[in-house]
Amino acid sequence: MLILMIILAIFWMVALFDAYIGLSRIPRLETISSKPSNEKISLIMAAKNEQDTIEKSITSLIRQTYPNLELIIVNDRSTDDTGLIANLYATYENVKVHHVETLPDHWLGKNHALYQGYTLATGDYLIFTDADIEYQPDMIEKTFSLLLQEKASYVTVAPDLKAKGILLKGFIAYFLFGFGFFKRPWTANNDTSNKGGMGVGAFQLLSKQVYELVGTHKAMANRPDDDLYLGQQVKQNGHKQRLVTGLEHLKVEWYPTLRNAIKGLEKNTFAGLHYSWLLAIFAITGTLISQVLPFIVFFISDGLTKWLSLLVVVLIYALHSLTTEKLTTYSLPIVLLFPFEALVFTFTITRAVLLTYYRGGITWRGTFYPLSSLKKQKPK
Template sequence: MIYLAIVTLIIWAGILIDTLVGFRKFPKLEEYRNARSFDEDEPLVSVIIAARDEGSGVLDSIASQLKQSYRNIEWILVNDRSSDDTGSCFDQLAEQDPRVRAVHLTDLPAGWLGKNHALHRGVQKASGDYLVFADADVYFKPHTVSGAMAYMADTDAAHVTMTPEMTVKTFWTQAFVHFFLFGFSYYKRPWKANDDNSKHALGIGAFNLIRRDAYDTIGTHEAIRMRPDDDLMLGLKVKEAGLRQRVIEGTGGLAVEWYPSLKEAVKGLEKNTFAGLHYSWFMVLFALAGVFISQVFPFIALFITTGVTQGLYSAVIVILLVIYVRTAFHPWPKVLKTFLVFPFSAVLFMFTILRSVLLTVIRGGIVWRGTFYPLKELKKQQKE
């Protein structure tokens, strides 16, 4: 067991160094709060949002977005076959602000996921040379778009995505969010997306800014029409096309309530977990085993080992804590509280993976935004 402890410690020590060095170079939106992206006329930016059965909650979210300091901007709000008052809310916003246009969809063509199709249709109605794909529950600060555009101009990027501040209401949901961010950081290594020589790529649904010509180059949403992880795939397509991609930390400028409860968070990950593991049973088993051995067992080992082995696993837990605090994007006293239940969060995450995969296989597909999509069709584009 001592050899397993040594290997685990070496791996996490390497991840710790990579994380600390990576985040030290990670740019922040706040650094571009007062920056101007263009000396002369600002190019038109089209913010495209697709929503289905979001209800009146979209009003507050879009209201925050409409307060942008960036002047030349429009909103294309796509109502994707909603059965509630989402469409009337979009119409209300369009009546109140001339920069807003509401688009209503009543059907979904075969071979498309609803959100991807809605965003694709939104682009067809947009006039901007720059496109922002965002969600209907995301809150902007006045400098969000101007800061992102300034960062894009500063780095000559074709695509800029932004990490949002995740707001949660309950302790266990917060613990799950912190653990998710922890895992996402070491798995995706978001800072590597800023390395033009790296294959690491990223796209975040809360905010994807892309030049229209780059969007056309990657094949538009047509190229990812059956991907439930559309935001990540958008970023991957950018990197695969050899275009420059940049990621920026949006704390203080971009916020989203990830899920209102722990139950909703577990349920919400149903749609894209298997896709994120490439629909591979090997990857599923590898992920489950990896999380248990590296993130659950060290805590168990404290009680079943002694001497040097126990000391090594203690060092592993300290490293886990440092990485956890660094990746949470929240004040450290709050993060320390959720770290106390770290192993339970890890077990819950394992359950979420297994639940998502089994439900997808048993159902023969996923249910997303009220529509069923066959697994066979989802896997088909995976191979394209």
């Protein structure tokens, strides 16, 4: 156990140092100065059964200060009033509404909707977004200014994930903690390497030319993690990209409750592990050993092992605090929930993997996608 605690202490020291350097290289959108531009941008919003949020989202887009914005709303087979609400804006200048009635084989609904929006776009730049996002008026003006200033081809923005209740906030903060050291999102801002990359589904701005060069959404038609994959493809094909936080400019409610979050992660948790049992087992046991066991060891051991386990716990809390402060608007005491949230997330991974295999696929927004079809598009 002593040797294990030594290994974990070294691991978390490296992870903390890596995150400290990496997170410092992610700028805040609020610090970006706007510069005049009149390039045409086509914003493509995919919407399915979003009657409770789409009107507020559209309104926030219509109020954008950017002067040459085309809004394309794609209603993806909604069974509620989403399509009717979207139609109310069809007469607005520079607003197009498209209704998808059927989903072709080998496509996920959202990916197909975004691709359909692209076929209608007339701008040289595209923005992919969801129908539950609320924008500040200068959001697009600032992000496009950043793209031009940095001479980049792609900008993605991490939003403020609004949440109700301490348990849900703790779960989101924990998810961002794990996502941070596992995916290292700050690699998007490293111009010396084509490895890594990042994509946040709430907001992805890129040139139409680059989008076409990486294969459009046809190249990721059946991927639940299309946003991350798009960002990674842009990066790996040598195009400059930028990740910024937009906690004051972009807001979304990720999930309304902790139960919804656990259920919602069914669709992409296993996808993030490339549908591999081996990776799933590694993720589950790795989480328990590296993030839960040190807390237990501290209470049941003594001597040097006890103090080393305490060091590991301190390092974990330091890293968790760092990511929570950078990527959320939550108060830092939320990190005290870490051991509980680690167990909840372990349960979430296990549940998602077992249900995906038991059901033979995933259900996302009312559509079932068989695992045999999802597996066809693994990362190369």
